[in-house]
Amino acid sequence: MAIHFLNSSLTRVLKQVSDKWNPNGPWRLPSEAYTMEHKLAFLEREHYLTGRTTAAGWLHDCDKLVMYLLPWMKEKQIQNWHRKHQPHHVDYPQSRVEQLLQTYIDWDCAVLTKPDKPLDAYATLLHFYRGKLPLMLPVCLAVNPDAVQPEIADLDKARQKGFDAYLFGEKMSEDTCYDLHKYSSELLQETLTQNTKNDVAYIHTQRLISSITNELNKISAEITAGNTSLESVLQQIPQDLNQMKPVQLFLKTLELLAKSRNQKIDLAKCCEILRDKNLHFLQMAPKFRIETVKHGILHNYRTVMPNPFLKD
Numbered sequence: 001m002a003i004h005f006l007n008s009s010l011t012r013v014l015k016q017v018s019d020k021w022n023p024n025g026p027w028r029l030p031s032e033a034y035t036m037e038h039k040l041a042f043l044e045r046e047h048y049l050t051g052r053t054t055a056a057g058w059l060h061d062c063d064k065l066v067m068y069l070l071p072w073m074k075e076k077q078i079q080n081w082h083r084k085h086q087p088h089h090v091d092y093p094q095s096r097v098e099q100l101l102q103t104y105i106d107w108d109c110a111v112l113t114k115p116d117k118p119l120d121a122y123a124t125l126l127h128f129y130r131g132k133l134p135l136m137l138p139v140c141l142a143v144n145p146d147a148v149q150p151e152i153a154d155l156d157k158a159r160q161k162g163f164d165a166y167l168f169g170e171k172m173s174e175d176t177c178y179d180l181h182k183y184s185s186e187l188l189q190e191t192l193t194q195n196t197k198n199d200v201a202y203i204h205t206q207r208l209i210s211s212i213t214n215e216l217n218k219i220s221a222e223i224t225a226g227n228t229s230l231e232s233v234l235q236q237i238p239q240d241l242n243q244m245k246p247v248q249l250f251l252k253t254l255e256l257l258a259k260s261r262n263q264k265i266d267l268a269k270c271c272e273i274l275r276d277k278n279l280h281f282l283q284m285a286p287k288f289r290i291e292t293v294k295h296g297i298l299h300n301y302r303t304v305m306p307n308p309f310l311k312d
Contacts, residue, residue, distance in 0.1 A: 028068045035064050037113040045109035049143055051261035051304045056102055090132050097241050097252045100139045123153040130196045137208050138246045142253035150284035151291045198287040206281040208246050213274040215247035220271050230267055254309055263310040270309050
């Protein structure tokens, strides 16, 4: 059942309280309200993206609500403990795709209630978690392929000034182009860091999309030839996400979404859409363009977001 959490009287009260938050103040009620607002946004976004709410969604960030009541714990301590012990955070040793899906929803819903975090999941990945690109990009593609573009959203000026590694460590005015051919084919094996430059992150992104596209085409050809089935391919995916290839991460995420939404994976559509997206990234190279105009995030509590990779 869809519940409009974000338009409830409770949310309006929470908003009024959370607006009084002071990072140096001892009063924790605004922090509680801020977290409760986010919890409600998470539940609503989870339903919009997956078709249902889960136990993990209802328990989301409950530990913070409890710890905020402990006067001997500083707010920074609470946040650090939370990030290290909750599986929807990348600081936690994540091992299952279900945890990555929770991470995606956590990032994607922040824009609904957090004015200090005005980005969707894909932009959040590129702005702040470039080291997780091989892990999270397949999830971003599976959940909302339309959001994965050669352009990324700009942050507001206040955020730019307060974030040293903002936007790939480059200034907005820098217009240097790089030769794509100077990078080896083993680039995907290199470790991305928080300060990875725009052009390098772009190549990683494009090659990940290309890798997933090529592997999907091979799987489709094998299925067409009668050598295997999609069900067999899905069954052979390792349980540990650290052992998965990008295409397996993509398919496993789609499998979770399909089960949650009571739908099936449309492999032909996957191949078609990702082929076009890969071509688009190749044409738009060599680096991400920065969009200074903010676009509203698509969200409707009454419905489930259409996913072009799934069919009834």
